[in-house]
Amino acid sequence: MRPAHRFATASFAALSLALAAGAALAAPSPAPIIPVPAELTPGRGALAVRSGAVISVPAGDAAALFAARLLAGQVKQTRGLDLVAQEGGAGIIVLIRDPSVSAAEGYVLTVTPKGARIAAKDDAGLLYGAMTLAQLLSPDAAFGRPVKVPALTVRDQPRFAWRGIMVDVARHFQPAESLKPLIDAMAAHKMNVLHLHLSDDQGWRVEIKRYPKLTEIGAWRTPPTAGEAPSAQPYGGFYTQDQIRDLVAYARERSVTIVPEIDLPGHAQAAVAAYPEIGVFGDRPPVSVDWGVNPYLFDVDQPSLTFIEGVLDELMDLFPSTYIHVGGDEAIKDQWQSSPAVQARMRELGLKNEHEMQSWFIEHLGQYLASHGRRLIGWDEILEGGLPTSASVMSWRGEQGAIDAANAGHDVVLSPAPTLYLDSLQSNRADEPPGRLSIVTLKDVYAYEPMPKGIASDKAGHVLGAQANAWTEYLVTPSQVRHAIFPRLDAVSEITWSPKDRRDWSGFLNRLDIQRLRYARQGINAADGAFAINFALDGGRGAALRSGQATLALSTQTGFGQIRYTLDGKTPTGRSALYGKPLKVPVGTTVRAAAFAADGRPTAEPQSFDLGRNALLTRSNTELTACPKGALGLRVPLTSEAQADAPAFNVNLFDTCAMYPAAPLDLAGGFEVKVARVPRHYGLAADTDKVRWHYNATRFGELVVRAGGCEGTVVATFPLPDPATADNRLKFQGALPSGTGDSDLCLLFTAPLSGPFYAVEALALTPRSSN
Numbered sequence: 001m002r003p004a005h006r007f008a009t010a011s012f013a014a015l016s017l018a019l020a021a022g023a024a025l026a027a028p029s030p031a032p033i034i035p036v037p038a039e040l041t042p043g044r045g046a047l048a049v050r051s052g053a054v055i056s057v058p059a060g061d062a063a064a065l066f067a068a069r070l071l072a073g074q075v076k077q078t079r080g081l082d083l084v085a086q087e088g089g090a091g092i093i094v095l096i097r098d099p100s101v102s103a104a105e106g107y108v109l110t111v112t113p114k115g116a117r118i119a120a121k122d123d124a125g126l127l128y129g130a131m132t133l134a135q136l137l138s139p140d141a142a143f144g145r146p147v148k149v150p151a152l153t154v155r156d157q158p159r160f161a162w163r164g165i166m167v168d169v170a171r172h173f174q175p176a177e178s179l180k181p182l183i184d185a186m187a188a189h190k191m192n193v194l195h196l197h198l199s200d201d202q203g204w205r206v207e208i209k210r211y212p213k214l215t216e217i218g219a220w221r222t223p224p225t226a227g228e229a230p231s232a233q234p235y236g237g238f239y240t241q242d243q244i245r246d247l248v249a250y251a252r253e254r255s256v257t258i259v260p261e262i263d264l265p266g267h268a269q270a271a272v273a274a275y276p277e278i279g280v281f282g283d284r285p286p287v288s289v290d291w292g293v294n295p296y297l298f299d300v301d302q303p304s305l306t307f308i309e310g311v312l313d314e315l316m317d318l319f320p321s322t323y324i325h326v327g328g329d330e331a332i333k334d335q336w337q338s339s340p341a342v343q344a345r346m347r348e349l350g351l352k353n354e355h356e357m358q359s360w361f362i363e364h365l366g367q368y369l370a371s372h373g374r375r376l377i378g379w380d381e382i383l384e385g386g387l388p389t390s391a392s393v394m395s396w397r398g399e400q401g402a403i404d405a406a407n408a409g410h411d412v413v414l415s416p417a418p419t420l421y422l423d424s425l426q427s428n429r430a431d432e433p434p435g436r437l438s439i440v441t442l443k444d445v446y447a448y449e450p451m452p453k454g455i456a457s458d459k460a461g462h463v464l465g466a467q468a469n470a471w472t473e474y475l476v477t478p479s480q481v482r483h484a485i486f487p488r489l490d491a492v493s494e495i496t497w498s499p500k501d502r503r504d505w506s507g508f509l510n511r512l513d514i515q516r517l518r519y520a521r522q523g524i525n526a527a528d529g530a531f532a533i534n535f536a537l538d539g540g541r542g543a544a545l546r547s548g549q550a551t552l553a554l555s556t557q558t559g560f561g562q563i564r565y566t567l568d569g570k571t572p573t574g575r576s577a578l579y580g581k582p583l584k585v586p587v588g589t590t591v592r593a594a595a596f597a598a599d600g601r602p603t604a605e606p607q608s609f610d611l612g613r614n615a616l617l618t619r620s621n622t623e624l625t626a627c628p629k630g631a632l633g634l635r636v637p638l639t640s641e642a643q644a645d646a647p648a649f650n651v652n653l654f655d656t657c658a659m660y661p662a663a664p665l666d667l668a669g670g671f672e673v674k675v676a677r678v679p680r681h682y683g684l685a686a687d688t689d690k691v692r693w694h695y696n697a698t699r700f701g702e703l704v705v706r707a708g709g710c711e712g713t714v715v716a717t718f719p720l721p722d723p724a725t726a727d728n729r730l731k732f733q734g735a736l737p738s739g740t741g742d743s744d745l746c747l748l749f750t751a752p753l754s755g756p757f758y759a760v761e762a763l764a765l766t767p768r769s770s771n
Contacts, residue, residue, distance in 0.1 A: 032139045032514035035494035036502050043151030045113035050146040051082040056091030063123040064095045066253055067130040074134035078518040080144035095126050106157030111149050124255035131188045162413050162465030163496035164193030168472040170200035173237035176247050178478035187254035189493035195259045201269035201288035205238045208314050218274035221287040223640035224679040226728035226756050235641050244318045260319045265361055266331025269296040278304045280335040291473040292683035297335045300345050309368055316372055324369055328378035332685050355385030366390030403454040406462040414450045414466040422484045423471040427529035430622040434474035434635045434648045441557055442530040446491040468492045479525055479644045486526035509560045513597055528604035530557045533593040535609040541616045542664030542742045544587055550611050553582040554593050561595030561603045574600030587611050617765040619660050621649050627657035627710050640679055649676050649759035655692040656749040656757045665739025669768035674761035677728040694750040701751035710746040723756055
């Protein structure tokens with residue numbers, strides 16, 4: 001059988017009608033469905049749908065009526081048509097129960113010139129069939145116009161049962177209302193698990209009535225400033241139990257299960273800050289402001305276990321999900337190793353080491369959950385020390401954890417970093433929000449295969465599915481979180497729902513082009529980095545300046561669309577010059593470009609590349625590179641809780657050093673460097689000794705500028721001001737000695753490790769005088 005997506009493209013193209021001028025109906029091409037259905041068979045003719053069309057459902061079927069209303073709402077939002085959902089009667093669109101549709105969550109959608117019929121045996125199937133039809137009813141850029149849906153039959157069902165996304169609401173709190181648009185998008189894409197990371201060192205986000213201090217104290221932290229002094233305003237928030245119940249009900253109506261996570265035995269600092277007696281040593285730390293790995297653990301004595309069981313009782317009351325996530329990741333065992341009481345407990349239990357202690361701890365909680373009809377799932381560290389018999393594994397440190405657990409008979413969810421970590425940047429563009437600098441493109445996510453090769457064929461049934469994760473150490477606002485998730489969520493939906501042999505990158509991009517129009521109409525700020533223009537200057541800046549001519553290559557990450565450009569400063573349109581090969585243009589030109597879809601729409605905001613002399617002599621933060629002995633690993637905001645429009649900087653946590661590569665020193669007589677001071681608040685645990693210390697000759701350190709790399713000649717040294725009194729954005733200017741050709745400029749900060757660290761915001765070379 002031919003792959004359904006190719007069949008769909010061909011059939012829809014064949015069925016596209018050449019409508020007469022002024023005709024009211026627009027014909028779609030190709031089938032704009034994400035995720036691509038398991039099977040699509042074309043029919044003859046097309047169904048015309050206009051405002052006022054009726055969607056009918058059986059009388060008394062509340063779930064079918066909800067799916068019909070959701071269909072009407074989606075079409076109103078994305079196409080501008082007013083459909084009417086009603087119980088009983090004859091509608092042009094009908095939703096019915098059909099026990100012959102045997103697959104759970106499956107559906108059959110039949111479209112003929114006389115009407116559309118969605119059949120399923122369960123609520124989820126009706127909903128997913130309705131969401132497929134909603135996409136067929138918004139197939140192009142037209143809005144407010146009737147639409148013709150080519151006749152077809154879709155028989156569809158999911159490949160995997162777990163099709164999820166995790167949102168970390170512990171590091172940066174995301175209001176409940178901000179999660180509802182994500183749930184709507186999940187339903188539209190047939191995704192069914194929203195995993196909420198509700199606790200961590202930096203915050204406790206769910207109300208537990210028997211332990212009120214978890215939110216009175218544990219939900220709030222006092223972030224540092226760039227001078228390391230505490231902020232005047234605490235940061236935090238939490239969900240009341242009523243808010244959780246409302247969110248769970250909202251998700252359930254859309255066939256989305258919310259899986260709660262309370263992280264333990266590690267990542268426990270916020271909980272221990274609220275109730276020190278559940279910690280190992282009984283001391284009360286502050287709620288952490290340090291990202292990364294912190295040392296606080298839950299104790300393993302009975303009072304601590306009783307406390308956790310009380311928390312689980314209330315979680316189970318709030319969340320009806322089968323699975324309860326207990327974390328288990330990054331629990332460094334220093335406190336257990338140093339505690340005589342914990343060591344005595346280990347001897348009493350006959351445990352050889354702290355890994356076995358964690359395994360016992362997790363097994364105890366797994367049995368407790370099982371006694372209440374629930375199942376435990378945790379990150380793959382719960383494999384260390386022996387996997388408890390009751391546990392399922394979410395594998396994030398690659399795939400090996402999932403392979404080992406599945407082959408041992410345990411259910412698993414694939415969630416490997418970095419591929420399915422959506423806090424990784426989507427491109428290296430300067431307008432990317434904060435996040436991890438390991439670039440994970442849309443194509444990287446789409447190419448991921450959730451069934452690892454190392455799992456035995458008779459154990460494949462233990463693979464529940466896959467999940468993407470949006471961690472929020474650096475994603476502060478709901479807008480930033482949505483930017484990170486969309487449109488990579490589309491790729492996640494297709495790799496978890498669609499049959500493997502139905503997936504096709506080119507076809508996906510065509511369908512995603514239409515989906516991005518829907519996002520715009522829904523107010524979802526989906527990232528456009530995969531479709532925006534990237535510029536590559538051939539031969540370097542120095543060569544261009546010396547010759548007076550530049551060769552500039554234009555591309556997009558996905559290759560989707562036709563690139564068009566202008567050289568006169570005007571915004572490019574679908575009729576601008578078509579890019580075919582690298583442009584050879586004089587220095588001083590500004591090239592503006594965008595890629596365009598087949599109908600003449602730009603696929604992203606137009607981008608510019610300034611080839612003026614001053615611009616070529618300047619490098620922004622994102623155009624700098626790491627020093628030879630380090631690596632830029634994070635993109636961080638100016639302040640810990642900076643909002644979406646605040647600047648962000650690429651940094652190396654382990655060495656505050658950056659490089660201006662191939663600086664044309666023969667053309668430069670001086671420089672101006674803009675510097676940003678940012679908080680140093682990272683829990684590095686065992687990696688602390690990897691941080692490089694540089695001797696500071698003055699109290700607060702210096703900025704040292706070297707030509708010829710980091711071992712080259714010192715050309716300038718600037719003492720850094722007192723962080724407590726100086727602004728956190730600084731400027732330094734200096735002269736450069738005469739040089740020849742291109743040479744790396746190294747910018748090294750020697751600030752003490754006990755204080756903040758510094759990033760280069762931009763380095764501009766000033767032209768050498770011709771006199």
